[in-house]
Amino acid sequence: MSVVQEISDETVADDAEAANARRRKLENMLVPLAMVAALLACWQLGVRLFEVPTYIAPAPSDVATEFVEKFPLLVKNFWPTLYESVLGFFAGNLAAILIAIAFVHYKFVEKAFFPLAVFINTIPILAIAPILVLIFGAGLTAKVVIAALICFFPTLVNMVRGLQSVSPQSLELARILSASKSEIFWKIRLPSSLPFLFSALKIAATTCVIGAIVGEWIGADVGLGALIIDSTFNFRSALLYATVFMSSGLSVFLFVMVSLAERFFIRWQ
Amino acid sequence: MTMVEALEADSSNKNVEDLVVADMNSANAQIPAASLRNASVRFGAFTAIENLNLDIDEGAFYTILGPSGCGKSTLLRLISDLIPAAAGEVQVLGKSTEEARLAREFAFVFQEASLLPWRTALENVQLPLEMGKRRGVKIPVSEKPPLELLELVGLKGREDALPHELSGGMRQRVAIARALVCKPKLLLMDEPFGALDEMTRDHLNLQLLQIWKETGVTVLFVTHSIPEAVFLGQKVLMLQAHPGRLKEIVPVDLPYPREIKLRDTVEFTKHAAYLRQLLETC
Numbered sequence: 001m002s003v004v005q006e007i008s009d010e011t012v013a014d015d016a017e018a019a020n021a022r023r024r025k026l027e028n029m030l031v032p033l034a035m036v037a038a039l040l041a042c043w044q045l046g047v048r049l050f051e052v053p054t055y056i057a058p059a060p061s062d063v064a065t066e067f068v069e070k071f072p073l074l075v076k077n078f079w080p081t082l083y084e085s086v087l088g089f090f091a092g093n094l095a096a097i098l099i100a101i102a103f104v105h106y107k108f109v110e111k112a113f114f115p116l117a118v119f120i121n122t123i124p125i126l127a128i129a130p131i132l133v134l135i136f137g138a139g140l141t142a143k144v145v146i147a148a149l150i151c152f153f154p155t156l157v158n159m160v161r162g163l164q165s166v167s168p169q170s171l172e173l174a175r176i177l178s179a180s181k182s183e184i185f186w187k188i189r190l191p192s193s194l195p196f197l198f199s200a201l202k203i204a205a206t207t208c209v210i211g212a213i214v215g216e217w218i219g220a221d222v223g224l225g226a227l228i229i230d231s232t233f234n235f236r237s238a239l240l241y242a243t244v245f246m247s248s249g250l251s252v253f254l255f256v257m258v259s260l261a262e263r264f265f266i267r268w269q
Numbered sequence: 270m271t272m273v274e275a276l277e278a279d280s281s282n283k284n285v286e287d288l289v290v291a292d293m294n295s296a297n298a299q300i301p302a303a304s305l306r307n308a309s310v311r312f313g314a315f316t317a318i319e320n321l322n323l324d325i326d327e328g329a330f331y332t333i334l335g336p337s338g339c340g341k342s343t344l345l346r347l348i349s350d351l352i353p354a355a356a357g358e359v360q361v362l363g364k365s366t367e368e369a370r371l372a373r374e375f376a377f378v379f380q381e382a383s384l385l386p387w388r389t390a391l392e393n394v395q396l397p398l399e400m401g402k403r404r405g406v407k408i409p410v411s412e413k414p415p416l417e418l419l420e421l422v423g424l425k426g427r428e429d430a431l432p433h434e435l436s437g438g439m440r441q442r443v444a445i446a447r448a449l450v451c452k453p454k455l456l457l458m459d460e461p462f463g464a465l466d467e468m469t470r471d472h473l474n475l476q477l478l479q480i481w482k483e484t485g486v487t488v489l490f491v492t493h494s495i496p497e498a499v500f501l502g503q504k505v506l507m508l509q510a511h512p513g514r515l516k517e518i519v520p521v522d523l524p525y526p527r528e529i530k531l532r533d534t535v536e537f538t539k540h541a542a543y544l545r546q547l548l549e550t551c
Binding site: 167169170172173174175176177178179180182183187188191194266267268269 | 349350351370371375376377379380381383385386387396397399400401403404406431432433
């Protein structure tokens, strides 16, 4: 009797808890959405009320209309920026990972190259972009290099920290097991570094888009960056805003991809 | 000579190598599990261990007590070839510590379980089987496969759990199973249960005694708990600090198998009281 009672109590509690969880989930989605809707409404109302000219600040409805009408143009300029960002992402992070591995295994390399890496990181990307366009020309390469460069430093620093994050006891254990350097690297250091690597990759997923767009500002006739410059100088503000949303969509897309990969690779946290 | 012995002697005569091996085995019986001769360890100007002479009997359970800074952990690290001796000689089963390490004669259990968080309990136990091949380690295999070792430490059914899904006590049990996977003759334990709550600790103490009985492994167990030292050990090595030296070897004449209620007996309390007094004079 009491057992049955307990079980039914438990199921009731479970049901109530599940309902609670659902409500919380719904709340978590609805609150930010409502906030965005309210902001858009304010913006729309403000622009119409104060009769702000479209070329200074277009109303959300204008941007939406432009977004739908010019969608083929936006997509045409989306692909080049996507390529540049993704290629830069892989090139920059791969270089950072390899150099981090060298740093951790050969103190000499770290001593020699770390100050240089810091120096390169201190140059504003806007200042170095023209130099890279001069060197690599106005084609794809310059944009990939700029995107790669902007990804490089955060990943380098995080990866070095990650590879060094192994606990002293794990290293003592490896020594007692007479493990070789490569065994320690593949079985202990590299997996330990993954959480650090992925936090860097999430930063890189958004910054590589910035790199590609900055590259396109300096010299390009396609890409979201080129479209931003073009629509600004032609006072096509609605198109400018639509392009900005497209760029941020690209960043969000890459960020989500990296987050999914993180969830797949890191199951232990 | 009985019939069976005669037959065995006859058959081993055919193979001279067998005889030699048998001889060596009988000789091994006299070799201590670990021996230190005038061993010293220094860290810079600091002397952690000075002129230590010690023979560890094979198959025995030693607990090591002493004030902080007496070199308890250093002693285990010296025997396990993690740190070198500044002077003197250290041997494990008649071999140098390095040879013993390469032969997997000993295993180490740390204060923290130090499991690899991305590996399941079973994969953590298997780690020692995957490492050291490049350094020429011939990996000895326990008669018990890793899965059975997990069963031995009471983790049947949890082999696929990741370390963060296990409690502190369970993680430490995985670490013990990992230490046993290469069938070590000497088990070095550095305050393995120090961070656990009392109940879990009692349970693991009993389990450890059970494992010791089943495997016949020699145990060197560092602790800072006097009751734990008395409860587990056949002999308590009392070390003194500044510099680390051996103060006294205190035999614990309490019969095995030991149960938790042993701690309420007068004999147990006598041992504990003696050790406490000794510790105060260290």
